[in-house]
Amino acid sequence: MERIIFGDNQFFAVNHISDEKSRLQAIKFNTDGAILRTLDYAIGHGVNTFMCTTHDRIAAICEAVLSDQAKYSNFKIYPCMPYAHKYANAITELGISGTLREYLPGNFFGSLLKGGMAFLSKDLLAVMQLMIDAEMKMFKGIDTPVIFLQNIITDLLLGLRMPKILVAFHDYIKLKYNAEAGFITMNLPILISTLEQTGIKNPIVCSSINLAGFRMSGGKSIYEHTLGTKKFRAIAMQIFAGGAVSPQKAIEYVCNLPNIESILFGASSRNNIQETVSLINQFDNFRANNRPDIKEQVLTVI
Amino acid sequence: MVRVGLIGAGKMGISHLSILGAHPEVEVVGVCDTSRLVIGALSRYSPFPCFTEYKKMLNTAKPDAVFVAAPTKSHAPIIRDLIGSNIHVFTEKPFCLSSEEGVPLIKMAKEKGIVNQVGYHNRFVGTFNEVKKILNLGFLGEIVHFSAEAYGPVVLKDKQGTWRSKPNEGGGCLMDYASHVLDLIQFLLSPVEKVHASLIKSVYSQHVDDAIYSLLQLENNVTGVLSVNWSDESYRKMSTSVTLMGTCGKIISDGNELKVYFKTSECPPGYTKGWNVKNITDLTSPVNFNLRGEEYSAQIDHFISAVQKRVLNDKNSFETSWFTDKAIELIRKSVKLN
Numbered sequence: 001m002e003r004i005i006f007g008d009n010q011f012f013a014v015n016h017i018s019d020e021k022s023r024l025q026a027i028k029f030n031t032d033g034a035i036l037r038t039l040d041y042a043i044g045h046g047v048n049t050f051m052c053t054t055h056d057r058i059a060a061i062c063e064a065v066l067s068d069q070a071k072y073s074n075f076k077i078y079p080c081m082p083y084a085h086k087y088a089n090a091i092t093e094l095g096i097s098g099t100l101r102e103y104l105p106g107n108f109f110g111s112l113l114k115g116g117m118a119f120l121s122k123d124l125l126a127v128m129q130l131m132i133d134a135e136m137k138m139f140k141g142i143d144t145p146v147i148f149l150q151n152i153i154t155d156l157l158l159g160l161r162m163p164k165i166l167v168a169f170h171d172y173i174k175l176k177y178n179a180e181a182g183f184i185t186m187n188l189p190i191l192i193s194t195l196e197q198t199g200i201k202n203p204i205v206c207s208s209i210n211l212a213g214f215r216m217s218g219g220k221s222i223y224e225h226t227l228g229t230k231k232f233r234a235i236a237m238q239i240f241a242g243g244a245v246s247p248q249k250a251i252e253y254v255c256n257l258p259n260i261e262s263i264l265f266g267a268s269s270r271n272n273i274q275e276t277v278s279l280i281n282q283f284d285n286f287r288a289n290n291r292p293d294i295k296e297q298v299l300t301v302i
Numbered sequence: 303m304v305r306v307g308l309i310g311a312g313k314m315g316i317s318h319l320s321i322l323g324a325h326p327e328v329e330v331v332g333v334c335d336t337s338r339l340v341i342g343a344l345s346r347y348s349p350f351p352c353f354t355e356y357k358k359m360l361n362t363a364k365p366d367a368v369f370v371a372a373p374t375k376s377h378a379p380i381i382r383d384l385i386g387s388n389i390h391v392f393t394e395k396p397f398c399l400s401s402e403e404g405v406p407l408i409k410m411a412k413e414k415g416i417v418n419q420v421g422y423h424n425r426f427v428g429t430f431n432e433v434k435k436i437l438n439l440g441f442l443g444e445i446v447h448f449s450a451e452a453y454g455p456v457v458l459k460d461k462q463g464t465w466r467s468k469p470n471e472g473g474g475c476l477m478d479y480a481s482h483v484l485d486l487i488q489f490l491l492s493p494v495e496k497v498h499a500s501l502i503k504s505v506y507s508q509h510v511d512d513a514i515y516s517l518l519q520l521e522n523n524v525t526g527v528l529s530v531n532w533s534d535e536s537y538r539k540m541s542t543s544v545t546l547m548g549t550c551g552k553i554i555s556d557g558n559e560l561k562v563y564f565k566t567s568e569c570p571p572g573y574t575k576g577w578n579v580k581n582i583t584d585l586t587s588p589v590n591f592n593l594r595g596e597e598y599s600a601q602i603d604h605f606i607s608a609v610q611k612r613v614l615n616d617k618n619s620f621e622t623s624w625f626t627d628k629a630i631e632l633i634r635k636s637v638k639l640n
Contacts, residue, residue, distance in 0.1 A: 012538070013538050014538070015558070016558065016582070016583075017558050017559060017581040017582055017583055018558055018559040018581065019541050019543070019556045019557070019558055019559065020559065022538070023536075026536070026538075091312070091313045094464060095312065095464035095466075096312060096313075096337065096339060096340060097337065097339050098464060100339075124342075124343050124346065124347065152593070152594060155320070155591075155592070155593050156316070156317070156320045156593060157320075158320070158324060159319070159320025159321055159322075159323040159324040159591065159593060160316070160319060160320050160323055160344075160347075160348050160350075161323050161348055161349050161350075162347045162348050164347055165347060186592040186593070187324070187591055187592060190324065190591065212583060213588065214583050214586075215592065216588070217588065217589060217590055217591055217592045218588070218590050218591075219588055241583050242581055242582070242583045243581070243583070244581070244583040244584065
């Protein structure tokens with residue numbers, strides 16, 4: 001994975017600290033052109049991986065990427081599925097079986113109902129595979145080396161104590177898409193110990209990691225302990241804690257933690273992209289120069 | 303350990319179940335749902351004992367506490383059985399289909415000393431608690447007007463799906479969305495005493511309301527406007543907000559951000575004259591397991607602690623939630639009167 005990954009929250013009105021800013025972002029990125037322009041700024045600063053949810057509008061971005069292969073020759077997308085609000089709103093309106101009927105191929109749902117409990121129990125994994133395939137359709141032809149399960153589903157399955165489904169996701173991504181599975185979570189320490197027990201080795205896990213301890217369930221110290229003692233490939237997100245930490249301090253903190261392979265951030269403007277990328281490079285370089293033991297490792301990722 | 307059961311594994315039930323499953327002080331002893339689809343999947347892949355009849359679950363699993371997330375029409379009979387069996391109750395909102403249904407349940411719960419809580423999670427949101435704190439300290443002066451709103455994209459086309467599209471089973475925007483806002487008004491200010499006029503509109507739904515606009519008067523005589531619409535596609539998810547006009551300032555708050563204006567420097571510590579902005583980052587206490595926002599975990603933590611007698615059973619009780627059911631009725635009546 002690249003050291004710096006560009007995120008998509010700003011494009012889809014996801015703002016964890018202000019509903020008003022959410023709306024302003026929705027207005028700013030109303031056109032696909034505005035999204036592409038911002039992605040180009042990121043690429044211009046050497047960030048070639050875009051981690052995005054499987055929002056309907058990403059289909060248009062994928063088309064644009066495919067239509068200009070020279071420009072996007074190194075460009076990679078890490079899809080994160082599912083776009084949960086689509087399903088959550090559907091479940092409120094249609095119920096669980098109504099939602100499956102809406103989003104699964106007709107014949108498949110019919111046979112589910114006819115087969116009843118036994119059939120469903122056997123084929124819940126087949127339902128999941130069909131839903132993964134449906135979400136992945138828009139990325140056909142794009143380089144997607146890592147495919148993520150969104151935190152709402154990862155964490156739901158964690159709490160429901162269904163690690164088998166996490167393993168099934170991991171295995172299917174490898175088998176069908178020849179890609180690595182990643183897991184986004186709000187509960188890093190619990191996820192890591194659960195995945196350890198399933199035998200998934202060195203998993204890719206993306207989680208909120210920031211100086212403020214924001215959205216770090218159980219507290220910052222247990223996250224730091226997990227990073228220092230467990231074997232996994234961490235992506236730090238929400239590093240600015242919604243603006244609670246200054247960019248300088250936020251990036252210094254994350255760059256000095258052990259085991260952070262990548263940093264995910266989103267920004268709406270060219271200046272913010274430039275500032276974040278250069279701060280990460282600066283702290284990585286500083287750390288490499290002062291820590292000869294990690295110099296080689298840092299230089300390979302920046 | 304508290305032995306907990308769940309009745310109703312739909313959207314909210316599954317969410318509660320996951321938080322309970324991760325709770326270090328909880329043993330999930332039973333999950334009950336009538337859907338073969340859901341129970342089939344849970345019994346195959348989760349470690350939780352599954353049932354299709356709740357009475358069987360109560361007899362077999364013997365829970366100390368039960369979460370009720372079945373359709374609203376079944377709340378009252380289920381809760382009656384639970385209290386009758388001395389089981390502590392957390393129920394999803396709204397509490398009951400009518401205020402009449404709720405009265406005997408409140409009485410029974412009190413007589414038997416049953417811990418009771420209703421799932422109005424806004425009372426566990428950091429920003430709204432900060433609003434309450436400022437109001438209690440009196441820094442906003444006399445409240446002269448409020449506006450309470452919620453918008454979201456639930457029903458965006460004409461479709462009939464579940465009990466949520468059936469008016470006699472607790473469906474519709476008034477019961478589902480507006481109940482949250484009415485409860486929040488009560489939490490921050492006072493229960494609704496009178497509804498001067500209301501518009502209840504269907505935008506897409508055939509049988510239930512999709513939008514509610516009301517002029518409300520509260521028990522403390524403060525008046526204001528309620529505006530709720532679940533057919534607004536411009537929102538990504540439900541957004542609830544309140545604006546409070548006081549003689550000494552103004553508050554605008556949603557679940558993520560609090561904006562406060564003070565006319566003078568007579569304001570709480572950490573605030574100044576003029577505009578102040580605080581975000582959820584400053585105002586949220588961490589939780590041990592986060593599924594979809596701290597407030598969903600915090601409300602469950604509070605209930606479990608109340609069952610363990612570690613905290614008082616003083617948040618979102620049946621009693622306060624009854625006032626919200628009453629407010630819903632007053633809104634319905636105000637439409638008929640007009």
